[in-house]
Amino acid sequence: MALQSLDILRRSATTTPSPGVRQTTEVAKLIDVSKCIGCKACQSACMEWNDIRDEIGSNAGIYDNPRDLSADSWTVMRFSEVEVEKDKLEWLIRKDGCMHCADPGCLKACPAPGAIIQYSNGIVDFHEENCIGCGYCIAGCPFNVPRISKKDNKAYKCTLCSDRVGVGMEPACIKSCPTGALVFGTKEDMIQHAEERIVDLKERGFSNAGLYDPQGVGGTHVMYVLHHADQPELYHGLPKDPSISPMVTLWKGITKPLMSLGIGLGVLVGFFHYIKVGPNEVEEESESEQQ
Amino acid sequence: MSNKTNLVARYSASERINHWLVAITFVMLAFSGLALFHPAFFFLTNLFGGGSWTRILHPFIGVVMFVSFLGLIAKFIGQNHITKADLEWQKHLGDIMANKAKNLPEIGKYNIGQKYLFWSLVVIIPLLMLSGFIIWRPYFALYFPVDIIRVAVLVHAVAAFLAIMTIIVHVYAAIWTKGSIRAMTRGTVTTAWARHHHPAWYKEISRENKL
Numbered sequence: 001m002a003l004q005s006l007d008i009l010r011r012s013a014t015t016t017p018s019p020g021v022r023q024t025t026e027v028a029k030l031i032d033v034s035k036c037i038g039c040k041a042c043q044s045a046c047m048e049w050n051d052i053r054d055e056i057g058s059n060a061g062i063y064d065n066p067r068d069l070s071a072d073s074w075t076v077m078r079f080s081e082v083e084v085e086k087d088k089l090e091w092l093i094r095k096d097g098c099m100h101c102a103d104p105g106c107l108k109a110c111p112a113p114g115a116i117i118q119y120s121n122g123i124v125d126f127h128e129e130n131c132i133g134c135g136y137c138i139a140g141c142p143f144n145v146p147r148i149s150k151k152d153n154k155a156y157k158c159t160l161c162s163d164r165v166g167v168g169m170e171p172a173c174i175k176s177c178p179t180g181a182l183v184f185g186t187k188e189d190m191i192q193h194a195e196e197r198i199v200d201l202k203e204r205g206f207s208n209a210g211l212y213d214p215q216g217v218g219g220t221h222v223m224y225v226l227h228h229a230d231q232p233e234l235y236h237g238l239p240k241d242p243s244i245s246p247m248v249t250l251w252k253g254i255t256k257p258l259m260s261l262g263i264g265l266g267v268l269v270g271f272f273h274y275i276k277v278g279p280n281e282v283e284e285e286s287e288s289e290q291q
Numbered sequence: 292m293s294n295k296t297n298l299v300a301r302y303s304a305s306e307r308i309n310h311w312l313v314a315i316t317f318v319m320l321a322f323s324g325l326a327l328f329h330p331a332f333f334f335l336t337n338l339f340g341g342g343s344w345t346r347i348l349h350p351f352i353g354v355v356m357f358v359s360f361l362g363l364i365a366k367f368i369g370q371n372h373i374t375k376a377d378l379e380w381q382k383h384l385g386d387i388m389a390n391k392a393k394n395l396p397e398i399g400k401y402n403i404g405q406k407y408l409f410w411s412l413v414v415i416i417p418l419l420m421l422s423g424f425i426i427w428r429p430y431f432a433l434y435f436p437v438d439i440i441r442v443a444v445l446v447h448a449v450a451a452f453l454a455i456m457t458i459i460v461h462v463y464a465a466i467w468t469k470g471s472i473r474a475m476t477r478g479t480v481t482t483a484w485a486r487h488h489h490p491a492w493y494k495e496i497s498r499e500n501k502l
Contacts, residue, residue, distance in 0.1 A: 013330040013333060014330060015330050015331070111326075111327040111328070111330070111333070112333075112342050113330060113333055130342070132327075132336075132341075132342035132343045132345065132346045133343060133346055133428060133429070134327060134346045134428060135426070135428040135429075135432055136444070138432075138437065138440070139426075139437060139440050139441050139444055144437065148428060148429060150429070153343070153428075153429055245438075245441045247441035247442055247444070247445045248441055248444075248445075250445055251441075251444050251445040251448055255445075255448055255449065255452075256328065256329050257329075259328075259329075259448070259449075259452040260328075260329050260331060260332075262452065262456060263325075263452070263455055263456065263459070266455075266456050266459040266460070267459055270459065270460075270463035270466075270467075273388070273463075273467070274463075274466070274467060277388070277389055277390045278390065279466075279467055279468075279469045280387075280390055280467050280468045280469065281469045281470075282469070282470060282481070282483045282484050282487045282488070283483075
Protein backbone atom coordinates (compact mmCIF):
# COMPACT_ATOMS: atom_id res chain seq x y z
CA MET A 1 0.00 0.00 0.00
CA ALA A 2 1.18 3.45 -0.76
CA LEU A 3 -0.11 6.91 -0.13
CA GLN A 4 -0.49 7.72 -3.83
CA SER A 5 -3.99 8.86 -4.47
CA LEU A 6 -4.14 11.01 -7.58
CA ASP A 7 -2.98 8.40 -10.08
CA ILE A 8 -5.59 5.69 -9.77
CA LEU A 9 -6.48 3.98 -13.03
CA ARG A 10 -8.97 1.48 -11.66
CA ARG A 11 -10.47 0.73 -8.25
CA SER A 12 -12.28 -2.52 -7.47
CA ALA A 13 -16.10 -2.50 -7.20
CA THR A 14 -16.27 1.18 -8.09
CA THR A 15 -18.41 2.44 -10.93
CA THR A 16 -17.34 6.09 -11.08
CA PRO A 17 -13.83 7.37 -11.89
CA SER A 18 -11.28 7.44 -9.08
CA PRO A 19 -8.79 10.30 -8.57
CA GLY A 20 -6.64 10.08 -11.68
CA VAL A 21 -5.42 13.51 -12.72
CA ARG A 22 -1.80 12.54 -12.13
CA GLN A 23 -0.49 10.47 -15.02
CA THR A 24 2.59 8.54 -14.08
CA THR A 25 4.95 6.66 -16.36
CA GLU A 26 4.25 2.98 -16.82
CA VAL A 27 6.84 0.93 -15.00
CA ALA A 28 7.86 -2.70 -15.31
CA LYS A 29 10.04 -5.29 -13.66
CA LEU A 30 11.99 -7.39 -16.11
CA ILE A 31 13.02 -10.87 -14.98
CA ASP A 32 15.75 -12.27 -17.17
CA VAL A 33 15.36 -15.96 -16.48
CA SER A 34 18.59 -16.72 -18.39
CA LYS A 35 20.61 -14.77 -15.83
CA CYS A 36 18.90 -16.08 -12.68
CA ILE A 37 21.02 -18.37 -10.50
CA GLY A 38 18.23 -19.17 -8.04
CA CYS A 39 19.97 -17.63 -5.04
CA LYS A 40 16.68 -16.39 -3.55
CA ALA A 41 18.17 -13.07 -2.49
CA CYS A 42 15.02 -11.47 -3.93
CA GLN A 43 12.88 -13.65 -1.64
CA SER A 44 14.86 -12.46 1.36
CA ALA A 45 14.76 -8.83 0.28
CA CYS A 46 10.98 -9.11 -0.19
CA MET A 47 10.56 -10.52 3.32
CA GLU A 48 12.79 -7.84 4.80
CA TRP A 49 11.35 -4.81 3.11
CA ASN A 50 7.75 -5.88 3.67
CA ASP A 51 8.62 -7.14 7.14
CA ILE A 52 6.82 -10.47 6.91
CA ARG A 53 8.12 -13.89 7.85
CA ASP A 54 6.59 -17.07 6.56
CA GLU A 55 6.48 -20.12 8.79
CA ILE A 56 9.57 -22.26 8.47
CA GLY A 57 8.56 -25.16 6.26
CA SER A 58 10.12 -28.53 5.65
CA ASN A 59 12.51 -29.72 2.98
CA ALA A 60 10.56 -31.42 0.22
CA GLY A 61 13.65 -32.71 -1.53
CA ILE A 62 13.66 -29.97 -4.14
CA TYR A 63 15.06 -26.48 -4.24
CA ASP A 64 11.66 -24.74 -4.11
CA ASN A 65 11.53 -23.20 -0.65
CA PRO A 66 8.98 -22.08 0.39
CA ARG A 67 7.09 -24.61 -1.71
CA ASP A 68 4.50 -22.12 -2.85
CA LEU A 69 3.43 -18.51 -2.74
CA SER A 70 1.61 -17.66 0.48
CA ALA A 71 0.17 -14.68 2.30
CA ASP A 72 3.66 -14.29 3.80
CA SER A 73 5.75 -15.20 0.74
CA TRP A 74 4.96 -12.87 -2.13
CA THR A 75 7.66 -14.17 -4.41
CA VAL A 76 9.20 -17.65 -4.72
CA MET A 77 11.73 -19.27 -7.03
CA ARG A 78 10.30 -22.07 -9.15
CA PHE A 79 12.83 -24.67 -10.23
CA SER A 80 12.13 -26.87 -13.26
CA GLU A 81 14.36 -29.59 -14.68
CA VAL A 82 13.57 -30.03 -18.37
CA GLU A 83 15.04 -31.58 -21.47
CA VAL A 84 14.07 -29.41 -24.39
CA GLU A 85 16.64 -31.24 -26.50
CA LYS A 86 17.10 -34.91 -25.70
CA ASP A 87 19.86 -35.62 -23.16
CA LYS A 88 20.48 -31.95 -22.61
CA LEU A 89 19.27 -31.13 -19.11
CA GLU A 90 18.25 -27.55 -18.46
CA TRP A 91 17.57 -26.13 -15.03
CA LEU A 92 15.03 -23.39 -15.53
CA ILE A 93 14.52 -21.02 -12.62
CA ARG A 94 11.64 -18.59 -12.59
CA LYS A 95 10.89 -15.99 -9.97
CA ASP A 96 7.13 -16.29 -9.51
CA GLY A 97 4.79 -13.66 -8.15
CA CYS A 98 2.20 -11.12 -9.23
CA MET A 99 2.48 -10.13 -12.90
CA HIS A 100 0.70 -6.78 -12.44
CA CYS A 101 -1.56 -7.29 -15.46
CA ALA A 102 -2.80 -4.30 -17.42
CA ASP A 103 -6.19 -6.05 -17.36
CA PRO A 104 -6.18 -7.51 -13.84
CA GLY A 105 -8.56 -10.43 -13.30
CA CYS A 106 -8.32 -10.01 -9.52
CA LEU A 107 -9.55 -6.42 -9.70
CA LYS A 108 -12.33 -7.37 -12.08
CA ALA A 109 -13.56 -10.08 -9.72
CA CYS A 110 -13.20 -8.14 -6.44
CA PRO A 111 -16.55 -7.14 -4.85
CA ALA A 112 -15.08 -4.87 -2.14
CA PRO A 113 -14.76 -1.20 -3.11
CA GLY A 114 -11.13 -0.09 -3.00
CA ALA A 115 -9.66 -3.42 -1.94
CA ILE A 116 -7.72 -3.60 -5.21
CA ILE A 117 -6.22 -0.53 -6.84
CA GLN A 118 -4.49 -0.21 -10.19
CA TYR A 119 -2.25 2.81 -10.46
CA SER A 120 -1.53 4.56 -13.72
CA ASN A 121 2.07 3.35 -13.47
CA GLY A 122 0.67 -0.17 -13.90
CA ILE A 123 1.06 -1.46 -10.35
CA VAL A 124 -1.89 -3.53 -9.10
CA ASP A 125 -2.04 -3.22 -5.34
CA PHE A 126 -4.18 -4.86 -2.67
CA HIS A 127 -5.46 -2.57 0.07
CA GLU A 128 -6.03 -5.18 2.73
CA GLU A 129 -8.01 -2.94 5.07
CA ASN A 130 -10.82 -3.00 2.48
CA CYS A 131 -10.49 -6.71 1.74
CA ILE A 132 -13.39 -8.87 2.94
CA GLY A 133 -11.69 -12.23 2.41
CA CYS A 134 -14.08 -13.68 -0.18
CA GLY A 135 -11.32 -15.03 -2.41
CA TYR A 136 -12.89 -13.81 -5.64
CA CYS A 137 -9.46 -12.41 -6.64
CA ILE A 138 -8.15 -15.97 -6.63
CA ALA A 139 -10.86 -17.00 -9.09
CA GLY A 140 -10.09 -13.94 -11.22
CA CYS A 141 -6.32 -14.34 -11.42
CA PRO A 142 -4.98 -16.16 -14.51
CA PHE A 143 -1.60 -16.69 -12.80
CA ASN A 144 -2.68 -18.27 -9.48
CA VAL A 145 -1.06 -15.54 -7.39
CA PRO A 146 -3.25 -14.09 -4.59
CA ARG A 147 -3.27 -15.95 -1.28
CA ILE A 148 -5.62 -15.50 1.66
CA SER A 149 -3.92 -15.30 5.04
CA LYS A 150 -5.00 -17.87 7.60
CA LYS A 151 -4.35 -15.27 10.29
CA ASP A 152 -6.63 -12.46 9.14
CA ASN A 153 -8.52 -13.79 6.08
CA LYS A 154 -7.17 -10.98 3.90
CA ALA A 155 -5.68 -11.50 0.44
CA TYR A 156 -1.98 -10.75 -0.07
CA LYS A 157 0.44 -10.66 -2.96
CA CYS A 158 3.43 -8.76 -4.39
CA THR A 159 2.86 -5.00 -4.34
CA LEU A 160 5.73 -4.35 -6.77
CA CYS A 161 6.91 -2.33 -3.76
CA SER A 162 4.37 0.37 -4.59
CA ASP A 163 5.50 2.18 -1.42
CA ARG A 164 9.10 2.32 -2.71
CA VAL A 165 8.19 3.03 -6.34
CA GLY A 166 5.90 5.83 -5.17
CA VAL A 167 8.88 7.68 -3.75
CA GLY A 168 11.20 6.99 -6.65
CA MET A 169 12.96 3.85 -5.45
CA GLU A 170 13.12 0.50 -7.19
CA PRO A 171 11.47 -2.60 -5.68
CA ALA A 172 13.40 -4.40 -2.91
CA CYS A 173 13.92 -7.56 -4.97
CA ILE A 174 15.65 -5.58 -7.73
CA LYS A 175 18.09 -4.09 -5.22
CA SER A 176 19.15 -7.50 -4.00
CA CYS A 177 19.72 -9.32 -7.30
CA PRO A 178 23.45 -10.15 -7.63
CA THR A 179 23.43 -11.09 -11.32
CA GLY A 180 21.33 -8.35 -12.84
CA ALA A 181 18.60 -10.85 -13.70
CA LEU A 182 16.14 -8.39 -12.18
CA VAL A 183 15.88 -4.91 -13.60
CA PHE A 184 13.28 -2.22 -13.10
CA GLY A 185 12.37 0.92 -15.02
CA THR A 186 9.80 2.31 -17.41
CA LYS A 187 7.99 -0.36 -19.34
CA GLU A 188 9.34 1.10 -22.57
CA ASP A 189 12.95 0.88 -21.36
CA MET A 190 12.42 -2.63 -20.08
CA ILE A 191 11.09 -3.80 -23.43
CA GLN A 192 14.14 -2.27 -25.10
CA HIS A 193 16.48 -3.87 -22.59
CA ALA A 194 14.77 -7.21 -23.14
CA GLU A 195 15.23 -6.95 -26.89
CA GLU A 196 18.97 -6.51 -26.46
CA ARG A 197 19.06 -9.55 -24.20
CA ILE A 198 17.04 -11.58 -26.69
CA VAL A 199 19.50 -10.74 -29.49
CA ASP A 200 22.32 -11.94 -27.24
CA LEU A 201 20.49 -15.16 -26.33
CA LYS A 202 19.71 -15.89 -29.97
CA GLU A 203 23.38 -15.46 -30.84
CA ARG A 204 24.16 -18.02 -28.17
CA GLY A 205 21.89 -20.60 -29.74
CA PHE A 206 18.55 -19.99 -28.03
CA SER A 207 16.69 -19.38 -31.26
CA ASN A 208 13.30 -19.24 -29.50
CA ALA A 209 14.36 -16.66 -26.94
CA GLY A 210 11.77 -13.97 -26.44
CA LEU A 211 9.89 -11.58 -24.19
CA TYR A 212 6.95 -12.73 -22.09
CA ASP A 213 4.50 -9.83 -21.99
CA PRO A 214 1.19 -11.65 -22.59
CA GLN A 215 -1.30 -9.58 -24.52
CA GLY A 216 -4.26 -11.70 -23.40
CA VAL A 217 -4.19 -9.73 -20.14
CA GLY A 218 -3.29 -6.48 -21.87
CA GLY A 219 0.42 -7.00 -21.23
CA THR A 220 2.00 -7.22 -17.79
CA HIS A 221 4.16 -4.97 -15.63
CA VAL A 222 6.31 -7.90 -14.65
CA MET A 223 7.86 -9.40 -17.76
CA TYR A 224 10.19 -12.32 -18.41
CA VAL A 225 13.01 -12.86 -20.83
CA LEU A 226 12.70 -16.58 -21.59
CA HIS A 227 15.18 -18.73 -23.53
CA HIS A 228 12.22 -20.83 -24.66
CA ALA A 229 9.58 -18.18 -25.18
CA ASP A 230 7.73 -20.59 -27.48
CA GLN A 231 7.16 -22.92 -24.52
CA PRO A 232 6.55 -20.81 -21.41
CA GLU A 233 4.89 -23.85 -19.78
CA LEU A 234 8.39 -25.29 -19.28
CA TYR A 235 8.93 -22.67 -16.59
CA HIS A 236 6.83 -24.30 -13.91
CA GLY A 237 3.63 -23.98 -15.90
CA LEU A 238 3.81 -20.32 -16.88
CA PRO A 239 0.63 -20.03 -19.00
CA LYS A 240 1.25 -19.69 -22.73
CA ASP A 241 -1.58 -17.33 -23.53
CA PRO A 242 -3.14 -16.24 -20.24
CA SER A 243 -6.39 -14.31 -20.15
CA ILE A 244 -9.19 -13.75 -17.69
CA SER A 245 -11.36 -16.90 -17.71
CA PRO A 246 -14.55 -16.55 -19.77
CA MET A 247 -16.45 -17.69 -16.67
CA VAL A 248 -15.13 -14.70 -14.75
CA THR A 249 -15.76 -12.37 -17.70
CA LEU A 250 -19.38 -13.54 -17.86
CA TRP A 251 -19.84 -13.41 -14.10
CA LYS A 252 -18.33 -9.95 -13.71
CA GLY A 253 -19.31 -8.62 -17.13
CA ILE A 254 -22.71 -8.66 -18.72
CA THR A 255 -24.52 -10.56 -15.97
CA LYS A 256 -23.96 -7.79 -13.43
CA PRO A 257 -25.95 -5.00 -15.11
CA LEU A 258 -28.35 -7.41 -16.84
CA MET A 259 -29.40 -9.25 -13.70
CA SER A 260 -29.62 -6.07 -11.65
CA LEU A 261 -31.85 -4.61 -14.33
CA GLY A 262 -33.90 -7.82 -14.43
CA ILE A 263 -34.58 -7.66 -10.70
CA GLY A 264 -35.57 -4.00 -10.87
CA LEU A 265 -37.83 -4.65 -13.86
CA GLY A 266 -39.42 -7.65 -12.13
CA VAL A 267 -40.49 -5.47 -9.22
CA LEU A 268 -41.73 -2.69 -11.51
CA VAL A 269 -43.74 -5.05 -13.72
CA GLY A 270 -45.49 -6.35 -10.61
CA PHE A 271 -46.22 -2.87 -9.34
CA PHE A 272 -47.65 -1.63 -12.63
CA HIS A 273 -49.66 -4.81 -13.10
CA TYR A 274 -51.35 -4.04 -9.79
CA ILE A 275 -51.89 -0.42 -10.81
CA LYS A 276 -53.42 -1.54 -14.12
CA VAL A 277 -55.73 -4.43 -13.19
CA GLY A 278 -56.08 -3.98 -9.44
CA PRO A 279 -56.10 -6.76 -6.86
CA ASN A 280 -57.47 -10.22 -7.42
CA GLU A 281 -60.31 -10.20 -4.90
CA VAL A 282 -63.04 -12.62 -4.01
CA GLU A 283 -66.34 -10.80 -4.33
CA GLU A 284 -68.37 -9.96 -1.23
CA GLU A 285 -71.41 -11.96 -2.45
CA SER A 286 -69.55 -15.21 -2.34
CA GLU A 287 -68.47 -14.41 1.20
CA SER A 288 -72.08 -13.98 2.32
CA GLU A 289 -73.37 -16.82 0.15
CA GLN A 290 -71.62 -19.16 2.49
CA GLN A 291 -73.69 -18.11 5.50
CA MET B 292 -61.56 -23.66 12.17
CA SER B 293 -65.33 -23.70 12.24
CA ASN B 294 -67.97 -22.66 9.79
CA LYS B 295 -69.32 -19.89 11.96
CA THR B 296 -66.13 -17.87 11.56
CA ASN B 297 -66.12 -18.53 7.82
CA LEU B 298 -62.55 -19.66 7.94
CA VAL B 299 -60.71 -22.67 6.59
CA ALA B 300 -57.41 -23.94 7.93
CA ARG B 301 -54.71 -23.86 5.22
CA TYR B 302 -51.36 -24.03 7.00
CA SER B 303 -50.44 -25.54 10.34
CA ALA B 304 -48.23 -23.66 12.79
CA SER B 305 -45.21 -25.78 11.88
CA GLU B 306 -45.75 -25.12 8.17
CA ARG B 307 -45.97 -21.40 8.86
CA ILE B 308 -42.87 -21.31 11.02
CA ASN B 309 -40.98 -23.34 8.45
CA HIS B 310 -42.11 -21.06 5.61
CA TRP B 311 -41.04 -17.92 7.44
CA LEU B 312 -37.69 -19.40 8.40
CA VAL B 313 -37.04 -19.93 4.71
CA ALA B 314 -38.45 -16.49 3.86
CA ILE B 315 -36.39 -14.57 6.43
CA THR B 316 -33.17 -16.36 5.55
CA PHE B 317 -33.93 -15.91 1.86
CA VAL B 318 -34.24 -12.14 2.22
CA MET B 319 -31.03 -12.01 4.27
CA LEU B 320 -29.27 -14.09 1.64
CA ALA B 321 -30.59 -11.98 -1.22
CA PHE B 322 -29.43 -8.77 0.44
CA SER B 323 -26.02 -10.04 1.47
CA GLY B 324 -25.54 -11.83 -1.85
CA LEU B 325 -26.51 -8.80 -3.94
CA ALA B 326 -24.10 -6.74 -1.83
CA LEU B 327 -21.25 -8.90 -3.05
CA PHE B 328 -22.62 -9.19 -6.59
CA HIS B 329 -22.77 -5.59 -7.79
CA PRO B 330 -21.13 -2.46 -6.32
CA ALA B 331 -24.51 -0.71 -6.52
CA PHE B 332 -25.71 -3.00 -3.73
CA PHE B 333 -22.51 -2.97 -1.65
CA PHE B 334 -24.15 -0.60 0.86
CA LEU B 335 -26.30 -3.55 1.95
CA THR B 336 -23.21 -4.95 3.73
CA ASN B 337 -24.00 -2.31 6.39
CA LEU B 338 -27.04 -4.39 7.38
CA PHE B 339 -24.73 -7.26 8.28
CA GLY B 340 -21.94 -5.39 10.06
CA GLY B 341 -19.69 -4.60 7.10
CA GLY B 342 -18.08 -6.40 4.18
CA SER B 343 -16.19 -9.04 6.13
CA TRP B 344 -19.21 -9.88 8.30
CA THR B 345 -21.35 -10.18 5.19
CA ARG B 346 -18.82 -12.61 3.72
CA ILE B 347 -18.70 -14.58 6.98
CA LEU B 348 -22.48 -14.72 7.63
CA HIS B 349 -23.85 -15.31 4.12
CA PRO B 350 -22.88 -19.00 3.83
CA PHE B 351 -24.04 -19.87 7.35
CA ILE B 352 -27.42 -18.25 6.68
CA GLY B 353 -27.40 -20.26 3.46
CA VAL B 354 -27.07 -23.52 5.35
CA VAL B 355 -29.98 -22.53 7.62
CA MET B 356 -32.12 -21.78 4.57
CA PHE B 357 -31.14 -25.00 2.83
CA VAL B 358 -32.00 -27.15 5.82
CA SER B 359 -35.27 -25.25 6.41
CA PHE B 360 -36.15 -25.63 2.76
CA LEU B 361 -35.74 -29.40 3.01
CA GLY B 362 -38.50 -29.21 5.62
CA LEU B 363 -40.73 -27.30 3.19
CA ILE B 364 -40.08 -29.84 0.46
CA ALA B 365 -41.12 -32.66 2.76
CA LYS B 366 -44.26 -30.80 3.83
CA PHE B 367 -45.44 -29.59 0.41
CA ILE B 368 -44.20 -32.08 -2.19
CA GLY B 369 -47.35 -34.21 -1.99
CA GLN B 370 -49.60 -31.35 -3.10
CA ASN B 371 -47.35 -30.17 -5.92
CA HIS B 372 -47.75 -32.77 -8.64
CA ILE B 373 -48.91 -31.08 -11.80
CA THR B 374 -52.31 -32.35 -13.00
CA LYS B 375 -54.34 -32.10 -16.19
CA ALA B 376 -56.60 -29.52 -14.53
CA ASP B 377 -53.50 -27.41 -13.81
CA LEU B 378 -52.44 -27.44 -17.46
CA GLU B 379 -55.97 -26.51 -18.50
CA TRP B 380 -55.95 -23.70 -15.92
CA GLN B 381 -52.62 -22.48 -17.32
CA LYS B 382 -54.31 -21.83 -20.69
CA HIS B 383 -56.43 -19.18 -18.99
CA LEU B 384 -53.42 -17.44 -17.48
CA GLY B 385 -53.85 -14.29 -19.59
CA ASP B 386 -57.45 -13.88 -18.44
CA ILE B 387 -56.53 -14.68 -14.86
CA MET B 388 -53.83 -12.03 -14.86
CA ALA B 389 -56.30 -9.52 -16.28
CA ASN B 390 -58.84 -10.36 -13.56
CA LYS B 391 -61.25 -11.57 -16.27
CA ALA B 392 -61.12 -15.30 -15.76
CA LYS B 393 -64.36 -17.30 -16.01
CA ASN B 394 -65.13 -21.02 -15.93
CA LEU B 395 -61.74 -22.05 -14.72
CA PRO B 396 -61.05 -25.75 -14.21
CA GLU B 397 -61.21 -26.71 -10.58
CA ILE B 398 -57.75 -26.85 -9.09
CA GLY B 399 -56.46 -28.28 -5.84
CA LYS B 400 -54.48 -26.79 -3.00
CA TYR B 401 -52.01 -25.17 -5.39
CA ASN B 402 -52.36 -23.71 -8.85
CA ILE B 403 -49.76 -24.32 -11.49
CA GLY B 404 -47.96 -21.05 -10.77
CA GLN B 405 -47.45 -22.10 -7.17
CA LYS B 406 -46.28 -25.50 -8.37
CA TYR B 407 -43.79 -23.91 -10.74
CA LEU B 408 -42.48 -21.87 -7.79
CA PHE B 409 -42.10 -25.05 -5.76
CA TRP B 410 -40.26 -27.01 -8.44
CA SER B 411 -38.05 -24.04 -9.44
CA LEU B 412 -36.84 -23.70 -5.88
CA VAL B 413 -36.42 -27.45 -5.55
CA VAL B 414 -33.89 -27.20 -8.36
CA ILE B 415 -32.34 -23.79 -7.60
CA ILE B 416 -31.79 -23.97 -3.85
CA PRO B 417 -29.73 -27.19 -3.88
CA LEU B 418 -27.78 -25.70 -6.80
CA LEU B 419 -27.06 -22.61 -4.68
CA MET B 420 -26.05 -24.79 -1.77
CA LEU B 421 -23.69 -26.87 -3.90
CA SER B 422 -22.07 -23.94 -5.74
CA GLY B 423 -21.92 -21.93 -2.54
CA PHE B 424 -20.17 -24.77 -0.76
CA ILE B 425 -17.49 -24.82 -3.48
CA ILE B 426 -16.72 -21.10 -3.11
CA TRP B 427 -17.04 -20.98 0.70
CA ARG B 428 -13.91 -19.40 2.18
CA PRO B 429 -11.96 -20.01 4.24
CA TYR B 430 -13.33 -23.50 4.86
CA PHE B 431 -14.03 -25.37 1.64
CA ALA B 432 -12.92 -23.42 -1.45
CA LEU B 433 -9.31 -24.45 -0.92
CA TYR B 434 -10.21 -28.07 -1.67
CA PHE B 435 -11.46 -27.27 -5.17
CA PRO B 436 -9.45 -26.46 -8.32
CA VAL B 437 -9.79 -22.92 -9.57
CA ASP B 438 -11.60 -23.98 -12.77
CA ILE B 439 -14.38 -25.54 -10.71
CA ILE B 440 -14.55 -22.43 -8.52
CA ARG B 441 -14.94 -20.23 -11.59
CA VAL B 442 -17.88 -22.33 -12.81
CA ALA B 443 -19.35 -22.29 -9.30
CA VAL B 444 -19.28 -18.50 -8.91
CA LEU B 445 -21.11 -18.10 -12.21
CA VAL B 446 -23.65 -20.82 -11.41
CA HIS B 447 -24.17 -19.27 -7.97
CA ALA B 448 -24.85 -15.82 -9.42
CA VAL B 449 -27.21 -17.04 -12.16
CA ALA B 450 -29.07 -19.40 -9.81
CA ALA B 451 -29.43 -16.61 -7.24
CA PHE B 452 -30.82 -14.30 -9.90
CA LEU B 453 -33.39 -16.91 -10.92
CA ALA B 454 -34.31 -17.52 -7.28
CA ILE B 455 -34.79 -13.79 -6.64
CA MET B 456 -36.94 -13.41 -9.76
CA THR B 457 -39.02 -16.42 -8.72
CA ILE B 458 -39.53 -14.97 -5.25
CA ILE B 459 -40.48 -11.55 -6.65
CA VAL B 460 -43.28 -13.31 -8.57
CA HIS B 461 -44.23 -15.29 -5.44
CA VAL B 462 -44.40 -12.20 -3.22
CA TYR B 463 -46.33 -10.25 -5.82
CA ALA B 464 -48.82 -13.08 -6.30
CA ALA B 465 -49.44 -13.08 -2.54
CA ILE B 466 -49.98 -9.31 -2.49
CA TRP B 467 -52.12 -9.33 -5.61
CA THR B 468 -54.38 -12.20 -4.56
CA LYS B 469 -56.16 -10.62 -1.62
CA GLY B 470 -56.74 -12.88 1.33
CA SER B 471 -53.66 -15.03 0.63
CA ILE B 472 -51.19 -13.59 3.07
CA ARG B 473 -53.27 -14.53 6.10
CA ALA B 474 -52.85 -18.17 5.08
CA MET B 475 -49.20 -17.87 6.05
CA THR B 476 -49.60 -15.41 8.93
CA ARG B 477 -52.75 -16.73 10.62
CA GLY B 478 -52.96 -20.18 9.06
CA THR B 479 -56.49 -19.64 7.76
CA VAL B 480 -58.27 -18.35 4.68
CA THR B 481 -61.91 -17.47 4.19
CA THR B 482 -64.16 -20.14 2.75
CA ALA B 483 -64.97 -17.80 -0.12
CA TRP B 484 -61.26 -17.49 -0.90
CA ALA B 485 -60.84 -21.25 -0.79
CA ARG B 486 -63.86 -21.94 -3.03
CA HIS B 487 -62.85 -19.26 -5.49
CA HIS B 488 -59.15 -19.94 -5.83
CA HIS B 489 -58.84 -23.62 -4.96
CA PRO B 490 -62.26 -25.22 -5.44
CA ALA B 491 -61.01 -28.80 -5.71
CA TRP B 492 -59.07 -28.39 -2.47
CA TYR B 493 -62.12 -26.86 -0.80
CA LYS B 494 -64.30 -29.78 -1.89
CA GLU B 495 -61.73 -32.23 -0.66
CA ILE B 496 -61.47 -30.74 2.81
CA SER B 497 -65.26 -30.34 2.95
CA ARG B 498 -65.63 -34.02 2.15
CA GLU B 499 -63.10 -34.93 4.77
CA ASN B 500 -64.91 -32.62 7.13
CA LYS B 501 -61.81 -30.68 7.93
CA LEU B 502 -63.53 -27.32 7.82
